[in-house]
Amino acid sequence: MSALLQYAVQGLAAGSFYALAALGLAVIFGVLGVVNFAHGAFYMLGAVATAVLLDTLDLTLWWSLLVVPVLMFLFGVVVERLLVQWLLRLDPLYNLLLTFGLTLVLVELVKQQYGVSGLPYRLPSGLQGRIDLAGVVLPRYQLFVLFFSIALCVLVWLMMTRTRIGMIVRAATEKPELARALGINVGRWVTPVFGFGVALAGLAGVLAAPFRAITADMGNNFAIILFAVVVIGGLGSIVGAVVAGFLVGLVEAFGQAYAPTFAQILIFVLMALVILIRPAGLFGRQEATT
Amino acid sequence: MTHSVIREAPPAGADAPVTASNPRLRWILLAVGLVAALALPWFIYPPVAMDIVALALFAIALDILLGFTGLLSFGHAAFWGSSAYVTGLIATHYGVPFPVAVIGGAVFAMILALPIGYVSVRRSGIYFAMVTLAFAQMVYFIGYQWSDLTGGENGLQGVPRSFFGIELVETESFYFYYAALPILLFGMWAAWRIVHSPFGRVLVSIRDNTPRARALGYDADKYKAVAFVLSAGLTGLAGGVFAINHGFVALTELHWTTSGDVVLMTVLGGIGTLWGGIVGAFLTVTLADYLASSGFHGIDLITGSVFVLVVLLFRRGIWGTVRHRWNIRRLRRASARAGQGYSSPDGNSRHTTSGEGTGR
Numbered sequence: 125m126s127a128l129l130q131y132a133v134q135g136l137a138a139g140s141f142y143a144l145a146a147l148g149l150a151v152i153f154g155v156l157g158v159v160n161f162a163h164g165a166f167y168m169l170g171a172v173a174t175a176v177l178l179d180t181l182d183l184t185l186w187w188s189l190l191v192v193p194v195l196m197f198l199f200g201v202v203v204e205r206l207l208v209q210w211l212l213r214l215d216p217l218y219n220l221l222l223t224f225g226l227t228l229v230l231v232e233l234v235k236q237q238y239g240v241s242g243l244p245y246r247l248p249s250g251l252q253g254r255i256d257l258a259g260v261v262l263p264r265y266q267l268f269v270l271f272f273s274i275a276l277c278v279l280v281w282l283m284m285t286r287t288r289i290g291m292i293v294r295a296a297t298e299k300p301e302l303a304r305a306l307g308i309n310v311g312r313w314v315t316p317v318f319g320f321g322v323a324l325a326g327l328a329g330v331l332a333a334p335f336r337a338i339t340a341d342m343g344n345n346f347a348i349i350l351f352a353v354v355v356i357g358g359l360g361s362i363v364g365a366v367v368a369g370f371l372v373g374l375v376e377a378f379g380q381a382y383a384p385t386f387a388q389i390l391i392f393v394l395m396a397l398v399i400l401i402r403p404a405g406l407f408g409r410q411e412a413t414t
Numbered sequence: 415m416t417h418s419v420i421r422e423a424p425p426a427g428a429d430a431p432v433t434a435s436n437p438r439l440r441w442i443l444l445a446v447g448l449v450a451a452l453a454l455p456w457f458i459y460p461p462v463a464m465d466i467v468a469l470a471l472f473a474i475a476l477d478i479l480l481g482f483t484g485l486l487s488f489g490h491a492a493f494w495g496s497s498a499y500v501t502g503l504i505a506t507h508y509g510v511p512f513p514v515a516v517i518g519g520a521v522f523a524m525i526l527a528l529p530i531g532y533v534s535v536r537r538s539g540i541y542f543a544m545v546t547l548a549f550a551q552m553v554y555f556i557g558y559q560w561s562d563l564t565g566g567e568n569g570l571q572g573v574p575r576s577f578f579g580i581e582l583v584e585t586e587s588f589y590f591y592y593a594a595l596p597i598l599l600f601g602m603w604a605a606w607r608i609v610h611s612p613f614g615r616v617l618v619s620i621r622d623n624t625p626r627a628r629a630l631g632y633d634a635d636k637y638k639a640v641a642f643v644l645s646a647g648l649t650g651l652a653g654g655v656f657a658i659n660h661g662f663v664a665l666t667e668l669h670w671t672t673s674g675d676v677v678l679m680t681v682l683g684g685i686g687t688l689w690g691g692i693v694g695a696f697l698t699v700t701l702a703d704y705l706a707s708s709g710f711h712g713i714d715l716i717t718g719s720v721f722v723l724v725v726l727l728f729r730r731g732i733w734g735t736v737r738h739r740w741n742i743r744r745l746r747r748a749s750a751r752a753g754q755g756y757s758s759p760d761g762n763s764r765h766t767t768s769g770e771g772t773g774r
Contacts, residue, residue: 159540225719403537
């Protein structure tokens with residue numbers, strides 16, 4: 125029982141990286157219609173930035189959680205203005221290819237700058253160690269990651285459903301023509317939304333920094349699993365992205381515990397099953413199938 | 415709504431094959447291509463020349479899906495790599511002539527493509543790309559984990575090159591080139607034949623307007639799945655020859671970057687052109703070879719930048735641009751002869767024709 129709970133927390137903590145990043149991917153796809161291949165690279169940049177900030181400016185994780193998303197937001201704005209915006213009117217596959225190329229460049233640049241071996245990272249003392257919860261010993265940091273990302277997801281959800289900005293973004297996601305007809309300048313939101321999505325990927329990277337080996341390649345497989353996550357959740361769906369993110373984290377953790385050889389493969393089997401049974405994804409609308 | 419993927423609406427006739435207007439030109443092009451293929455190992459280090467032709471077939475096989483069915487597969491490394499492994503294993507364990515091993519690899523790639531294609535064609539467009547990528551990653555992990563068979567990260571080493579009793583060893587890669595060339599040329603001919611068959615016409619109709627093709631009674635998913643399997647088979651031929659050529663199969667052949675590289679070759683050469691795959695493969699391989707020999711590390715920096723630039727500025731690709739120019743000039747000349755000015759070949763006329771094509 126105790127082991128089960130440990131795996132569950134571990135899986136949910138890993139799942140929160142997927143959930144946060146997939147949330148960013150879903151919002152970008154919703155408003156821009158772009159599948160951002162570079163999302164894994166942005167996640168990697170978030171983690172690398174966290175390690176570099178600690179190394180050079182001695183900024184601890186607490187500061188990184190604040191600073192890195194802002195930096196990534198600005199970076200996302202630059203990428204959107206410089207590259208992505210020119211292809212928005214064309215088939216979305218062009219932007220997939222563009223961001224694929226961008227991924228290769230970003231990963232290679234980080235490799236040239238920081239080498240292929242991992243960057244070191246140490247946690248602030250408040251988050252080290254384990255805590256004992258009624259007989260179940262859990263790493264403090266995993267619990268922190270879990271609660272932090274759930275709080276963040278709830279916050280984003282509240283923003284999406286309760287604020288004017290959120291309503292505009294949702295309207296622009298679901299019925300862009302109608303939103304325009306009602307006098308909403310959808311185009312104005314494109315750049316900030318892209319930046320916001322990139323910031324979420326970066327934030328997932330910050331949280332992953334103490335948890336994973338920080339290398340230039342850390343985002344590659346992450347990006348592909350993210351694709352599986354959004355296919356499982358339903359690409360247009362924000363709730364779907366979050367739920368599927370945690371679900372995939374759980375599958376991965378339990379897979380690693382009980383069938384380590386098949387842990388990675390299980391995720392893709394899950395994806396195949398979802399496509400066969402519910403092609404639009406668990407939370408996707410059926411009209412989004414083609 | 416049009417369902418055509420990754421293809422800008424062309425002015426009528428401007429993106430037709432250059433040979434459409436001039437059948438003699440086809441024979442000239444084919445003769446030039448054949449001479450070039452035969453002469454290649456005299457000018458380029460033979461193993462590199464072999465890589466060029468193998469990757470050209472890989473790009474052409476991808477183009478059957480991307481250019482003629484409207485499906486971007488981001489997971490073709492699964493077929494390329496698995497055929498390379500199976501070819502290598504057959505050649506190593508059974509000592510059969512290498513063409514037999516290559517055919518074995520291609521058959522395996524087609525068998526693998528059946529379930530992947532069956533599931534993937536249920537989604538199209540951007541989803542198809544993501545799903546194929548995810549499945550390819552699954553195959554990659556299987557190759558990685560099953561190290562007893564594949565050698566895992568060390569790769570599969572010491573693949574022999576036996577050719578009906580003759581051992582074509584390292585020094586004889588020049589002869590190996592000519593021994594393997596017919597397989598690859600056959601693959602290219604098969605691709606051309608598929609695209610220009612009635613089956614190929616149905617694929618194009620599915621690409622241009624899936625609901626209409628369905629309404630005409632064509633089972634679109636079935637056609638797409640068959641195209642997927644055929645493309646995987648040709649990819650398998652290329653991957654098998656590649657494995658024999660190197661005498662070694664690396665895990666990289668299954669990696670997603672391999673899928674990306676071949677997409678780049680196809681897009682660089684020109685989507686929906688077949689010939690473009692050859693141009694793209696030639697440029698990519700010679701560039702990579704040049705950079706490697708000049709001691710430059712970080713080929714991905716160049717690859718990635720080329721990707722970004724091609725997609726931003728040069729979406730027709732090289733062969734596509736040549737073809738476009740050629741046809742525009744031909745159309746202009748034809749209309750001048752008919753005594754009426756041809757409307758400008760730039761954006762304006764393109765938009766009107768595209769509206770016509772999709773709105774009906």
